[in-house]
Amino acid sequence: MRAFFYPAAVAVFGVSEEPRNLARNIIHNCRSMGFEGDLYPVGKKPGEVQGMPILTDPEDLPRGVDLAVVLVPAPRVPEVFDACGRKGIRHAVVSTGGFREYEGAESRVEREVLSVASRHGIRFIGPNCIGVISTGSGLCTPFNPLDTGRFQKGPVGVISQSGGVTTQAAYTFSDEHVGFSNIISAGNKLDIDEIDLLSFLLQDEETEQVHLYLESIERGRDFLRLVREAPKPVVLLKANVGRTASAVARSHTAALFNDDRVVQAAVRQVGVVRVETIHDMTVAAKALTLPALRGNRLAAVSFSGGFSVILADACEREGFVCPPLPRDLVRKIEGYRRGGVIRMSNPMDLGDVHDPMGVVFALEACLGLDSIDGMALSMIYDEQMSRLFGGRGASKEQILSFAAGLSERFEKPVALSFFTEKRHVEDFKALGKYPVFNDAVESVRALRMLRDYWVRRGEGSAGAQGGM
Template structure:
């Protein structure tokens, strides 16, 4: 059966409801009523051997008794009777059947056998199936609501769902917002028609602009992959069953093979499927893709009456790779006399509570040439806000805090095909889905404590000596002001040795070639010293380079970082995480504001992503967590008793199965 032949499900000329009921509380009554009251344009045939008429319609004992042709059957009878009903449909020439009834593969082995029997008789009779165990179909454009509740608003999103409730919730939200859907399909157990069939069908549907798909598993992986690769319309997916227990739940729900989530993520990324993390995002992303046009670039200007909402929008925009570019001087000049004198001309552009619709309009007219996207935030009851925005324009509209005015204006915008989002985060996240990765910036990271400006930087040897005097185990080390002294000290310490630049101005020694490890002879030490000084002076000619520190090579261990930063607002903050040269890249750290307890120290160890390494990974011995906790608490004590210390950075610290050793350190003291 080709894609067009699925029209029997969504554009039938006639419908038989097998299991129609006179009892209003039964589903067979509700679905028949919804088809009737929804304005289905064709013939409707209730099938029930015990009734003469239902809802004023002549009732038939069997679908085979209907005198005219039947395109679609909706089956709502006990599971054990479904195979015969489908066989009757085949004899009648019914092209398609939606089986609402549950009690099939999702119910166990007997149900699985019953479902296979349904599939067998359907194939023999040439009947295509949706379901079983589903919530039906609803096509507002060919008014057919063979589902529940009765929702009739026409829209641009086809909602395909392996969960009836998730799909119905999407329909409900689109209906509430006056946006509607192009179609709703509840897949159920997918005994026949599946997600791949429907992606291909709705990709050709003129009323559908976006395909929104709730998945628990994929029935035909290779065909599915081809379908999403060939789709000409955006596909938004909410894939459930991502965790071990969620995967089990998904597989028991509709007997879907949930699969490995990492593989799904790779699949979706490769074929530019938009993946939603939550049902809220599922709705927002589909809404944005259906009603917004892709912008030409990523530069966005936020125009707002709410400074707080604009800050939230800016945070989200930067995390999503959008460019909240500064306000051009030319545009700032053009806004003279347009916005209040006390309004700060920047991006975000806060028009303050004095703003009105005409002011927004004037700003938008002047700003559009400078930006790819207008982020319009109505943060107050702005009357006539709907007159400011334009359908199809590169605008994302966010309305919050507007009470009854907001409700009125939002409805007007939605009726004009302009999506409105209730929070800055939701609006900006949804907008970001319209931009391909190559048009986005690298997402901004959240801020972390910064090193204090100025201050006194002791030499590396002084830092290590200070730490030793306060109970920290440090590598054996000596300061060398010349190559000859370095060779002499190396002979005293014993080879191999490490050599590190000693300068208060060079914070990252590796960046300037200031670290040499595993030196095994005096000749190697001399050469390394001379090369290190040349490299460091070339990279940092302004730096005060005092010499180098010669130290014993620490035994291999797990590299961690211990740190303290004195925050200007909250005071000392203790840091623990995975160490080494990649610490700033991965930021796998945990933080605590003082005071902290021993329990806090252990909790910090568990919080980092690399926590399994501490417990011993793939044959490696576990590290001494007691020693790490001791070191964290010593660091906290230093911060409490030395208020003139602004920052301490111990990296790397080598953690062993017994004890630990500090291999490198930086301390910044208050004052010059």
């Protein structure tokens, strides 16, 4: 499987000099992303792409090509596979569409593709996919134009049944400063499917979490066994859950409808984190880097009465409780108030505490309570408030280091968000020193994902389990 992600040499079939040719984009994407291996464009007519000659006879390919990317009309795929087999190429990405997603059933061409692949020992991803984007090797096989300079390396591997979702996931994970290790578009899964890809990513040293977008799960028992034994978190965005979607999904990737009630019940048992949007994949990815949340008792802390109320509603909605704080602790925190006009409770509004020592004391004391499992912290940020954490004015890095220190010292998750200008939120996220959520509600949703993961893995309080 490694050759799909870290090949030394790649042949791209279907390339021409025509400006509208899609296969030439594969060459461009690989080069712009920094792929340092050898690239061999192959096409029907001679020419040049990215300074490389287009080979018109596959027999001219050298030995040692690890991967073929195939974008030719469907009836020509078997002959391309035959040529690959003769040259010792044993791995392929078939981007070509027009198979069962178009005809509605297994076609003659599919049978020929499988027969030739079996004869030569070729394993392939697709058809009807855009293949692999690997930040480790720079391999980038999508045929659509991409701004690869925006892609960020990170710890998340993504498996997607949709090319469009693949592209959007690459941008979304990068824009949220989560990053990704490998993203794979699986397409019709005629040969390699999510089980094969999941098995690889669970062993890949550059991948710490695996996220999947699936429209169908064909080998359900194998999937559940893999996830149950997985040493890494698995996040699932399962689409095609209704009758309306099933017709679209079948024409899109030949996906079969799965009863979502069965899927839901099964994945809950093995600790899969279920999400509904690509953005929520990134929320889960951030949450799963925090210490384990082993219960449903939160301290919800803000520097605004309004955001304390928002946190309270979010906690209740996600199945959390905010236990009352001990009276002696409340009195000590209230002793730091400047105006004495805000009564302390949980959720807590620290808007009247202007003493940095008081803020630190309140946060540490809450996290130190045995009755508290984690914290949702919604902070205000401006140049004035930043002085709370560093005398003359703490940097964004210092603020994130403070939050990271709290979480690490007490071994409890602190889900951090800011109410401030959007540019400041983006700056905090870009630093990558500690997970930052986009708003208070998102931070509580993240804690729910974290809680459900640990509870369903059997390492949290059963009373904490909520809905996915």
